[in-house]
Amino acid sequence: MNMKIEPFSHFEGEAISDPALETQExxxxxxxxxxxxxxxxxxxxxDIAVPKGSIYGILGPNxxxxxxxxxxxxxxxxxxxxxxxxxxxxxxxxxxxRIGYLPEERGLYPAMKAAEAIAFLASLRGMxxxxxxxxxxxxxxxxxxxxxxxxxxxxxxxxxxxxxxLLGTLVHEPDLVVLDEPFSGLDALNQGKLERMIRGxxxxxxxxxxxxxxxxxxxxxxxxxxxxxxxxxPFAGRVDEARDRLRPQVxxxxxxxxxxxxxxxxxxxxxxxxxxHFTLPETGTEPLLRALIEGDAGILSLSIExxxxxxxxxxxxxxxxxxxxxxxxxxxxxxxxRR
Amino acid sequence: xxxxxxRAAWVVARRDFTAVIFSKTFIFFLxxxxxxxxxxxxxxxxxxxxxxxxxxxxxxxxxxxxxGDALIAARDALAPRMAGGVPEYVxxxxxxxxxxxxxxxxxxxxxxxxxxxxxxxxxxxxLTATSDRVxxxxxxxxxxxxxxxxxxxxAFPAVKADRLVATAASRRMDQAVTAQAGQxxxxxxxxxxxxxxxxxxxxxxxxxxIEVLAAAIPMDxxxxxxxxxxxxxxxxxxxxxxxxxxxxxxxxMKSVPLLAAPAVGWPMFMALGFVYFAMAYxxxxxxxxxxxxxxxxxxxxQTLSMPVTMGQLMVFFFAxxxxxxxxxxxxxxxxxxxxxxxxxxxxxxxxxxxxxPHVVALVWQALCVALIVRFGAQxxxxxxxxxxxxxxxxxxxxxxxxxxxxxxxxx
Numbered sequence: 001m002n003m004k005i006e007p008f009s010h011f012e013g014e015a016i017s018d019p020a021l022e023t024q025e026x027x028x029x030x031x032x033x034x035x036x037x038x039x040x041x042x043x044x045x046x047d048i049a050v051p052k053g054s055i056y057g058i059l060g061p062n063x064x065x066x067x068x069x070x071x072x073x074x075x076x077x078x079x080x081x082x083x084x085x086x087x088x089x090x091x092x093x094x095x096x097x098r099i100g101y102l103p104e105e106r107g108l109y110p111a112m113k114a115a116e117a118i119a120f121l122a123s124l125r126g127m128x129x130x131x132x133x134x135x136x137x138x139x140x141x142x143x144x145x146x147x148x149x150x151x152x153x154x155x156x157x158x159x160x161x162x163x164x165x166l167l168g169t170l171v172h173e174p175d176l177v178v179l180d181e182p183f184s185g186l187d188a189l190n191q192g193k194l195e196r197m198i199r200g201x202x203x204x205x206x207x208x209x210x211x212x213x214x215x216x217x218x219x220x221x222x223x224x225x226x227x228x229x230x231x232x233x234p235f236a237g238r239v240d241e242a243r244d245r246l247r248p249q250v251x252x253x254x255x256x257x258x259x260x261x262x263x264x265x266x267x268x269x270x271x272x273x274x275x276x277h278f279t280l281p282e283t284g285t286e287p288l289l290r291a292l293i294e295g296d297a298g299i300l301s302l303s304i305e306x307x308x309x310x311x312x313x314x315x316x317x318x319x320x321x322x323x324x325x326x327x328x329x330x331x332x333x334x335x336x337x338r339r
Numbered sequence: 340x341x342x343x344x345x346r347a348a349w350v351v352a353r354r355d356f357t358a359v360i361f362s363k364t365f366i367f368f369l370x371x372x373x374x375x376x377x378x379x380x381x382x383x384x385x386x387x388x389x390x391x392x393x394x395x396x397x398x399x400x401x402x403x404x405x406x407g408d409a410l411i412a413a414r415d416a417l418a419p420r421m422a423g424g425v426p427e428y429v430x431x432x433x434x435x436x437x438x439x440x441x442x443x444x445x446x447x448x449x450x451x452x453x454x455x456x457x458x459x460x461x462x463x464x465x466l467t468a469t470s471d472r473v474x475x476x477x478x479x480x481x482x483x484x485x486x487x488x489x490x491x492x493x494a495f496p497a498v499k500a501d502r503l504v505a506t507a508a509s510r511r512m513d514q515a516v517t518a519q520a521g522q523x524x525x526x527x528x529x530x531x532x533x534x535x536x537x538x539x540x541x542x543x544x545x546x547x548x549i550e551v552l553a554a555a556i557p558m559d560x561x562x563x564x565x566x567x568x569x570x571x572x573x574x575x576x577x578x579x580x581x582x583x584x585x586x587x588x589x590x591x592m593k594s595v596p597l598l599a600a601p602a603v604g605w606p607m608f609m610a611l612g613f614v615y616f617a618m619a620y621x622x623x624x625x626x627x628x629x630x631x632x633x634x635x636x637x638x639x640x641q642t643l644s645m646p647v648t649m650g651q652l653m654v655f656f657f658a659x660x661x662x663x664x665x666x667x668x669x670x671x672x673x674x675x676x677x678x679x680x681x682x683x684x685x686x687x688x689x690x691x692x693x694x695x696p697h698v699v700a701l702v703w704q705a706l707c708v709a710l711i712v713r714f715g716a717q718x719x720x721x722x723x724x725x726x727x728x729x730x731x732x733x734x735x736x737x738x739x740x741x742x743x744x745x746x747x748x749x750x
Contacts, residue, residue: 076553093557101554107547111358123350124555126343165551 024051026085027176027207028073033082035068042068044231046082050209050224055202057218058211059313060228066211067104069228070180073209074101087176097126100174104181104211106165110154114164115140117153121168132171139167159190166194170201177201179210183217195221219309229317239309246307246315250288252276253300261295264288280304344563347556351564352571355539359572368535369579396454398476399431401440406461406487407433413486417479420495425479431456442467461488511690513599518662518689520598521612522682526655529619530648532573536565536624540631541640562716566624573620601689611688611697618704619681623651625708625715632719651678658682665690674700677707 028050035043043065050056058066071077073084075092086092087099108117118136123129140149145163153161162185169177179198183191198208198221212218218225219239226236235242253275254261269278281288285304292299307315359365400407411428418425431453432440442456446467455468455476461484466477543549552561601608626647634640654676661673661683673683674696684700 071550071554074554076550096555099554101551103547103550103554105547105550107549107551109354109358109548111362120350120354121551121555124347124552126346 021049021051026050027052027054028056028084028086028209030069030073030084031082033069033072033079033084035065035072035077035079041231043072043079046226046228046231046233048073048226048233048236050207052207053202053205054207054223055198055221056207056209057222057225058209058228059213059215059218059225060211060317061213064228065231066228067180068231070178070209070211074099074178097172098175100125100169100172100177102166102169102177102179102182104184106162106185108153108161108165108168110152112153113150114145114153114156114160115149117164118168118171121165122171125172125174127172135171136167139171140164143167158185159187162186163190166197174206176207176209179208181212182210183212183214191217215308215310215313225309227313227317235312235316242312242316243307243309246312247279247282249305249307250276250278250280251301251303251305252278252292252297253302254292255298255300256296259295259297261292261297264291264295274300344557344560347560348564348567351552351556351561352568355565355568356571359535359539359568360575365572369576371531372580373583395427395452396472397427397429397452398455398457398480399442399445399453400428401431401434401442401445401456401458402460402464403436404433409487410457410461410483413483416495417483417486421479426454426476428457428483429453510599514602514690515662517598517601517608518686519659521601521608521685521689522655522658522662525612525616525619525682525685526651528573528577528616529623530651532569532576532620532624535572536569537627537631537640537644539569540565540628541634541636544631545636558719559713559716562625562628562719563712565628566621566712569624570617570620573616577616602692603688603694607694608688612685614701615681615685615704618701618708621708622678622681622711623647625712629715629718654679655682658686662686675703677704677711680704680707 026049028048030046030048033043033046033048034041046065046069048056048058048069058069060066068077072079072082073086073092075086075096084090084092087095089095092099109120112120115133115136118139119127119129119132122132122135127135137146137149140146143163145160145167148156148160148164153164156164166182169179182194182198186194195217198210201208210217210221222239224236224238225242226233227242235245265276266278266281269276271277289299289302292302400410402410407430411430414425414428431445434440440456440458442458442465445451445453445456455466455472457464457466457480459465464480464484466473466480468476543552603611627644630643630647631640634643657676658673658679659682661667661670661679664670670683673679674687680700681704684697684704688697
């Protein structure tokens with residue numbers, strides 16, 4: 001597909017450039033975050049602004065810097081330079097009780113019982129153990145895992161253990177939920193369940209930020225996204241905005257194959273059977289239609305298609321990043337599973 | 340803020356403590372020190388029996404009839420008054436005038452316990468035996484022969500005993516033994532328990548739980564929680580071992596050598612021992628935790644902890660050496676140096692009744708513990724949660740940066 005791409009070379013980050021954000025209260029604001037590990041730059045100048053109550057996706061292939069960015073936002077590691085403010089605090093660890101975090105590499109104590117594991121995670125976030133136990137059992141019942149409340153984590157399937165950990169992430173009713181690759185390792189049924197859960201959280205006013213390498217999840221769920229590749233963020237903003245970076249695509253079917261109307265088609269127009277495909281000219285639809293009608297093209301059908309997020313990702317992050325994203329495999333059970 | 344830190348440390352400590360206490364490995368941990376004691380006792384009893392069977396030698400007497408009987412009577416009269424073992428004397432043959440006895444033949448016969456043959460006469464006794472037996476017994480044989488020749492067969496004069504519990508010299512020596520025993524116990528316990536902290540942390544990293552913890556609570560709190568949980572575990576262990584030892588003493592394990600009372604008295608010595616153990620454990624535990632934070636596999640842990648273990652051994656030897664040189668600069672250095680101070684001061688408690696030096700030393704040690712725990716927590720924070728290139732490929736300069744690098748700067 002041949003598309004016109006708007007230049008991004010002068011992009012300076014949405015936290016500064018997006019006027020829409022100026023009126024919104026932000027759950028997370030980060031500017032110019034940089035993190036190096038032993039000479040290797042994992043993250044290089046990340047800018048992110050996450051409005052309160054929104055669903056925000058960080059999209060990129062493995063090794064792009066998603067996890068490092070999330071860890072910096074959570075205060076697990078400090079950036080080498082840059083600014084971050086999470087839930088109004090420049091020290092994220094000070095607001096840790098209001099945050100729920102599901103790391104990419106899931107981990108629970110194998111000998112702990114499911115309800116106890118949830119209570120423990122709650123107690124880490126300041127909830128009394130007794131209340132954590134009660135709420136843990138309650139949540140397990142609600143999500144159809146009540147029968148497993150007294151089973152040890154090592155006795156649960158990988159998917160069940162993952163659900164237990166997710167419940168432990170949410171048990172203290174956090175204002176901000178950070179999920180690192182939450183869909184990894186889940187079957188289609190549970191992916192749908194998780195999507196509904198994320199929407200439910202946002203409806204209740206919880207801010208959700210998650211990283212993913214699966215564009216479809218981000219496209220379905222997110223209000224805003226940050227595309228991250230090679231430690232940099234070439235785009236951060238609304239999903240619509242990302243798609244609007246590309247001109248819409250026109251699909252035209254005509255009765256005649258040739259004529260004066262052909263002059264109205266843009267240079268990138270290509271023919272596929274009875275159809276013509278081309279980018280909608282900047283002049284808009286009306287001049288195009290007028291030229292086609294006056295040129296006696298005999299229009300049988302004409303559709304204008306808005307580009308998908310995948311196309312936008314390719315355009316923004318480049319073919320290489322898109323290729324890496326497509327090739328990103330689910331972590332193996334050995335690497336991710338419980339030990 | 341501080342309250343939050345302590346609350347978080349408490350959450351971690353409570354989890355770690357219950358997880359360790361109710362694990363199977365803790366049972367083995369408790370039984371661990373009992374195995375060598377049990378095996379040692381068994382081996383000792385068996386060895387003693389074997390030794391008794393093998394080393395219960397006899398001296399065969401082959402002398403003219405009356406002289407042989409007189410010699411054995413003299414042996415029976417003197418032996419109870421002689422320290423050390425006196426072998427059993429038996430008549431091999433009562434010789435007639437002019438009769439000779441082949442001592443070498445008797446000693447060469449299998450199946451008897453005869454280790455030496457005494458022949459000749461009381462005036463000119465001949466001892467046939469191996470060289471070491473000759474050296475061992477010729478003195479007592481001369482004594483028995485002289486007694487047997489003597490006409491004085493009356494009772495030995497009674498010696499009125501004026502027994503002292505101890506002299507200054509014996510007390511010093513006994514208390515030095517107590518001090519050394521205290522040092523050895525302190526060293527062994529510290530090493531055993533610090534190793535447990537390490538394996539606990541590595542297991543946690545392997546289970547990928549560390550990131551969940553790191554996101555929820557401050558690293559300092561995580562570090563302190565782990566440290567104090569294992570301290571509590573160790574105290575449970577000490578209580579169990581102490582109870583077992585006490586019970587064994589009560590049921591009459593008389594062979595256990597009783598140590599001399601330390602200069603500060605047993606209750607104070609135990610209390611000081613407890614505090615010094617806690618200090619030693621916190622120092623070493625924080626060092627091991629810091630090491631554990633940098634390692635991701637048990638093998639890496641073993642490699643990294645080896646120098647610390649060796650260093651600890653050297654410190655122990657240094658403190659033991661200082662024990663034998665009280666009042667010298669060696670003792671002063673061992674008291675001031677934080678890692679050896681604990682051992683040196685425990686030894687001092689056994690040898691000197693003054694308590695004020697312990698107050699000063701504990702303040703100093705507490706300061707050092709606070710500094711090292713703080714340093715360890717920072718290193719732990721810096722090292723425990725890193726992504727990026729594989730740790731295995733990291734250079735030594737990177738390790739050095741992790742150890743001593745400046746705090747990450749936030750613009």
